[in-house]
Amino acid sequence: MVEFSSMTQKAERKKKKLLNFAMIHGRDPWIHTAVLFLALFGILMIGSASMGTSIGSFRTIIINIAKQVIFIILGYWLMSFASRKFHLGFLKEYGFSMLIILQVVLLLACRIFPAVNGSYAWIRLGFGSLEVTLQPAEFAKICTFLLIAGHLGDRHNTKIRSWDLVKRPFVIILIFLGIIMLIQHDLGSASVVYLIAFICLLIPRNPKLKPWKILVSVIPVLAVVGWLYILTPNGTNMISHLSFLKEYQKERFLSAADPFQYPYDQGYQLIQSLIAFSDGGWFGRGFGSSVRKYMSFPEATNDFILAIVVEETGYVGFLILMLMYGIIIFRLFLYARKVRSEAGKIILIGTASYFLVHIFLNVGGVTGLIPLTGVPLPLISSGGSSAMAFMLAIGLSQAVIAKYNRDQEKMHADHSR
Secondary structure, eight states: OHHHHHHHHHHHHHHHHHHHHHHHTTOOHHHHHHHHHHHHHHHHHHHHHHHHHOTTOHHHHHHHHHHHHHHHHHHHHHHHHHHHHOOGGGGGSHHHHHHHHHHHHHHHHGGGSOOBTTBOOOEEESOGGGOEEEOTHHHHHHHHHHHHHHHHTTOOOSSSOHHHHHHHHHHHHHHHHHIIIIISOOHHHHHHHHHHHHHHHTSOOOGGGHHHHHHHHHHHHHHHHHHHHHTSHHHHHHHHTOTTSOHHHHHHHHHHHOGGGSTTTTTHHHHHHHHHHHHHTTTOSOTTOOSGGGSSOTTTTTTTHHHHHHHHHHHHHHHHHHHHHHHHHHHHHHHHHHOOOHHHHHHHHHHHHHHHHHHHHHHHHHTTSSOOOOOOOTTTSSOHHHHHHHHHHHHHHHHHHHHHHHHHHHHHHHHHO
């Protein structure tokens, strides 16, 4: 009898292990590999870029690397956990509402802490070189596409009123945008939240959403037209007289329009970035050999880390970096075409948009194509919140991908019988 009980327990443990493997099974290995490559490369580049801001302090370099390693490990755990445990049914559960409330509270909590470059975007923990900062707005970007997926995906009822359909996600996203723009003064994160919401709103097919799709399309069009106008002399003069813009925001517009008019002020950092791109050539100066990071380049590990990457690894390094991003985004869009659930599509395209918008704003900012927004380069710039948020988003997408692949295998197995 005891032997039989022992055999039963072993069978149960084996069954549980197989079930856990089935949950992991089906994830896309290309995305997983690209994410790991970017995370590890980011740690190396943060260590290299830290040399410029930590001259004579090897301890500071080690602390910067250690912080990023810890956050990458936490991010990897979040990615693995989400890929195994997340399911679309979570978006309909009570716990999701609690998550949104917590997100709003964390966004508001940032105002308690001192501003950095005019922005109240961070919660600060610890002190000195051991201080750790968290940026709740990064997780608001994930909540944005989850909200749209949960409330607008697979909603084909055409009898429901248009406003009743969009009311909940629109109000919550407007609250996010209001807090981030008006209370935190973080225009870059607000832009990312809006663009993710705009792209994801285009996915649901319910005809009642058509007027809302047209409405949210107006702002991106106006932004492009406005930027083209700012590049003209009249537009530059207009920016100087806009009272509702903070001084540092005006400087970002003016330096992007023509950094060489302000070579020792607001244009200095962008000019150094452009020189770094030029000095890198095809194969770069070699890892750790950047010159610009020693020349008053205060955001070498954050906003402008791409300039250090190109200076040290050249355009070849830049192309490899873009290839890794391209693999992630391409595979996400590829699966978005395949999955049937609109909610699943929104999560996949929302994650792809999260990467794509950050890449566009960061690369555009450090090359002077658009004003600098301060958004990090995914998994390369230093910052624990962004690293964890990007990996969490990938984990959510991997859960959708894994379910699709398992369903496909099951369907093929049923047909082969």
